Amino acid sequence: MMIEFDHVTRLYGRVLGVNDICLALPPGAYGLLGPNGAGKSTFLHLITGQLKPTRGTVKVLGMNPRNNQQLFRRIGFCPSFEGMYAGISGLNWVVFLLEMQGLRPAQARKCAEECMERVGMTDAMTRPISSYSRGMRQRVKLAQAISHEPELLILDEPLSGLDPIGRSQMTNLLRDWIKSGKSLIIASHVLYEIEALTQSFLLISGGRLLASGTAEEVHELLNNVPMEIHIRANEPRQLAGMILAASLAESAKMGRTDSGDELLVVSTRSTTQLASAIPDWVRDSGIQIYEMKTADDSLQSLFNSLMKIHRGEL
Amino acid sequence: MNQLRAIFFYEWKRTLTFGRISWWFLLTAFPVLITLLVRAEANFRDVGMEQPQIETVWTLMFYMLIPCVCCCLGVFLNAAPAIAGELEQRSWVYLATRPWGIFWLLVGKYIIAVVWASSAAIVSASLAIPLIESQDHTKMWFTICSISLLSSMAYAALYLMIGALFPKRAMVFSVTYTALVEVVLSLIPAIINRFTIQYRLRSLLIQWIEISPEGRRELMENLFFKYVFAEEVSSVQIVWLLGLTGLFLTGSIIAAHVSEFTAASESDV
Numbered sequence: 001m002m003i004e005f006d007h008v009t010r011l012y013g014r015v016l017g018v019n020d021i022c023l024a025l026p027p028g029a030y031g032l033l034g035p036n037g038a039g040k041s042t043f044l045h046l047i048t049g050q051l052k053p054t055r056g057t058v059k060v061l062g063m064n065p066r067n068n069q070q071l072f073r074r075i076g077f078c079p080s081f082e083g084m085y086a087g088i089s090g091l092n093w094v095v096f097l098l099e100m101q102g103l104r105p106a107q108a109r110k111c112a113e114e115c116m117e118r119v120g121m122t123d124a125m126t127r128p129i130s131s132y133s134r135g136m137r138q139r140v141k142l143a144q145a146i147s148h149e150p151e152l153l154i155l156d157e158p159l160s161g162l163d164p165i166g167r168s169q170m171t172n173l174l175r176d177w178i179k180s181g182k183s184l185i186i187a188s189h190v191l192y193e194i195e196a197l198t199q200s201f202l203l204i205s206g207g208r209l210l211a212s213g214t215a216e217e218v219h220e221l222l223n224n225v226p227m228e229i230h231i232r233a234n235e236p237r238q239l240a241g242m243i244l245a246a247s248l249a250e251s252a253k254m255g256r257t258d259s260g261d262e263l264l265v266v267s268t269r270s271t272t273q274l275a276s277a278i279p280d281w282v283r284d285s286g287i288q289i290y291e292m293k294t295a296d297d298s299l300q301s302l303f304n305s306l307m308k309i310h311r312g313e314l
Numbered sequence: 315m316n317q318l319r320a321i322f323f324y325e326w327k328r329t330l331t332f333g334r335i336s337w338w339f340l341l342t343a344f345p346v347l348i349t350l351l352v353r354a355e356a357n358f359r360d361v362g363m364e365q366p367q368i369e370t371v372w373t374l375m376f377y378m379l380i381p382c383v384c385c386c387l388g389v390f391l392n393a394a395p396a397i398a399g400e401l402e403q404r405s406w407v408y409l410a411t412r413p414w415g416i417f418w419l420l421v422g423k424y425i426i427a428v429v430w431a432s433s434a435a436i437v438s439a440s441l442a443i444p445l446i447e448s449q450d451h452t453k454m455w456f457t458i459c460s461i462s463l464l465s466s467m468a469y470a471a472l473y474l475m476i477g478a479l480f481p482k483r484a485m486v487f488s489v490t491y492t493a494l495v496e497v498v499l500s501l502i503p504a505i506i507n508r509f510t511i512q513y514r515l516r517s518l519l520i521q522w523i524e525i526s527p528e529g530r531r532e533l534m535e536n537l538f539f540k541y542v543f544a545e546e547v548s549s550v551q552i553v554w555l556l557g558l559t560g561l562f563l564t565g566s567i568i569a570a571h572v573s574e575f576t577a578a579s580e581s582d583v
Contacts, residue, residue, distance in 0.1 A: 045576045048411050049411070050407060050411070050575075050576040051574050051576055067571050069413040072415070073413050075411065077408075077411045079407050079408075081404050083403055083404030083405045083407065083408065084408070085324070085403075085405060086403075088324070088327070097412065099316050099319070099320035100317050100320055100321070100409060100412040100415055101413065102316055102317065102413060104316055105316070105319070108316075
C-alpha cells in the first residue's frame with residue numbers, strides 16, 4: 001500500500017485535526033477534497049511526517065513517516081504556503097533544496113534548470129523570488145517538489161494563485177507525472193481542479209473521511225444529496241407552494257436576506273427538474289424571480305450534507 | 315556533506331545583509347573602543363601596579379569584553395533564533411522533508427554562528443591587544459582568541475538548544491538563562507557552578523594567564539576563588555567545554571526532531 005491510516009486521530013489541544021481515519025491507498029493519483037479547515041493540511045502533514053498522530057498509526061510506502069530519512073528521499077512535498085527564501089533566485093532555491101536532497105552542486109544545478117524549464121520558469125529563474133508573482137512562486141514550489149523525481153508527490157493547493165494559462169500548464173505537467181506511473185496526492189477545495197487530474201477522490205470534512213471513490217461515484221453522491229437553493233422572488237410563498245405541490249423539493253422554508261428581504265430556501269434532490277419547471281411557472285403565474293442560487297457554489301453544501309449522512313441525520 | 319555545504323553557503327549569504335554586517339562591526343568595535351577609553355583614563359602605574367599586574371588586569375578586561383560579551387552576543391544573535399527564523403518565514407517544512415534536513419540545518423546554522431561570532435572576536439582581539447603595553451602581545455592574543463573560540467562553540471550550542479526547546483521565546487529564555495545560570499550561578503561557590511560554561515572558561519583563563527606560581531597558590535587558597543575557579547589543568551577544562559558543547563548540540567538536534575514544528579496552525583487544519 002502507498003498510504004495506510006489505521007484509526008488515525010490528530011488533536012491540536014482540544015481542536016480536532018483529523019478524526020479516526022482508516023484508509024489504505026494503493027499507488028496511484030488521488031485528490032483530497034474538502035472545504036477550508038476540513039483537515040486536508042493535517043492529513044498531508046501526517047503523511048509527510050511533520051506531525052505524529054495522537055492516536056493510531058500512519059504508514060507511507062510501508063514506513064512510519066515521522067523523521068524517516070529514507071522516506072524523505074522518496075517523497076516530494078509542495079505546501080500550501082510559500083515560505084521560500086525571498087532574497088535568492090528561484091533557480092538557486094531549487095538548487096539549494098536539491099543539494100539538501102544529497103545531490104552534488106553541479107548535478108543539482110543541472111536538475112534544477114531542467115525542472116524550471118518543465119514548470120515554465122526558465123526566463124525568470126535567475127530573478128529573486130521576492131520579484132515573482134503568486135503564480136510564479138507556485139511554479140517554483142512545484143519545481144522543488146518534483147526536482148528529485150520522487151515516487152510520491154504530495155501537493156497542497158498547488159493551483160491556487162495561477163492564471164488560467166498557468167493552471168492549464170500545471171495540470172498538463174501533473175497529468176504527465178501521473179502518466180509516467182508515479183503517485184500523486186493533491187489537496188484542493190475545488191472539485192474541477194482535481195477532476196482534471198484524477199478520477200480517485202477522498203472527501204474530507206470536519207476531520208473525517210466522509211467518502212472516497214471515483215468521479216462518477218462523487219457525482220452520484222452529489223445527485224443523491226439534497227441541494228439547498230436560495231430564491232429571492234416577489235411572491236416567495238406562492239412559489240414555495242408550487243414547488244412542493246410538484247414534489248420537486250424535500251422541504252421549503254422562508255428566511256430573510258441580509259438586507260431584510262424574504263428568501264425562499266428550498267432543499268431538493270431534483271435540481272434539474274426544478275430548473276426546468278421554474279421558467280414555466282414564471283411565465284404562467286407572473287411571479288418575478290430576482291435571484292436564484294445554490295447556498296454555496298463551493299463544495300461546502302455537499303460536505304455539510306455528507307456530514308449529516310455520516311451522523312445519521314439524513 | 316553536500317547538505318552541510320549547501321546550508322553553510324546559503325546561511326552565509328543570508329548573514330551578508332546590512333543589519334547583520336552592522337552588528338558584526340559593532341561587536342568588533344566595542345572592545346576596541348573600551349580599550350581606548352580605559353587606556354586614556356586609567357594610569358595603572360600611578361596606583362603602584364607593576365607590569366605583570368597591569369597585564370593581568372588587561373587580560374581580565376579582554377576576557378570580559380571579548381569571549382564574554384562579544385562572543386556571547388554574537389552567537390546569541392545567530393543561534394537563538396535559528397529555528398524560530400525558519401518557522402516564522404515558513405521555510406522549515408521544505409528542509410524538514412529532506413533526508414537529514416533538520417540535522418544539517420542545525421549543524422550548518424551552528425557553524426555559521428560560531429564563525430560569525432569568533433571572527434568578530436578574533437578581529438577585535440587583533441585590534442585591541444596591540445593598543446596596550448605588554449611584554450608578550452602574541453601570548454595574550456592567543457589566550458583570548460582560544461577562549462573566544464571555545465566560548466563561541468559552547469554558547470552557540472547552548473543557545474541553539476534553547477532555540478530548539480522554546481522557539482517562540484528563544485531570545486527571552488536565552489537572556490534569562492545567561493543571566494541566572496552563566497552569570498549568577500557560575501559565581502556561587504558551590505558544586506553546581508562547575509556545570510556552567512562560564513566556570514570552565516574562567517578556569518581556563520586562570521590557567522593560561524601570565525601569573526606567578528605564588529600568586530596562583532594565593533588565589534586558590536582564597537575560599538571564594540577556590541570555588542569559582544577550577545584547579546584542574548587546562549586540558550580538563552577544554553574537555554569539559556567540548557563535552558558541554560556536544561551535549562547541547564545533541565540536545566538541540568533531539569529537541570528539533572521530537573518537536574512538531576509544522577506551519578499548519580489550528581486555523582488551517
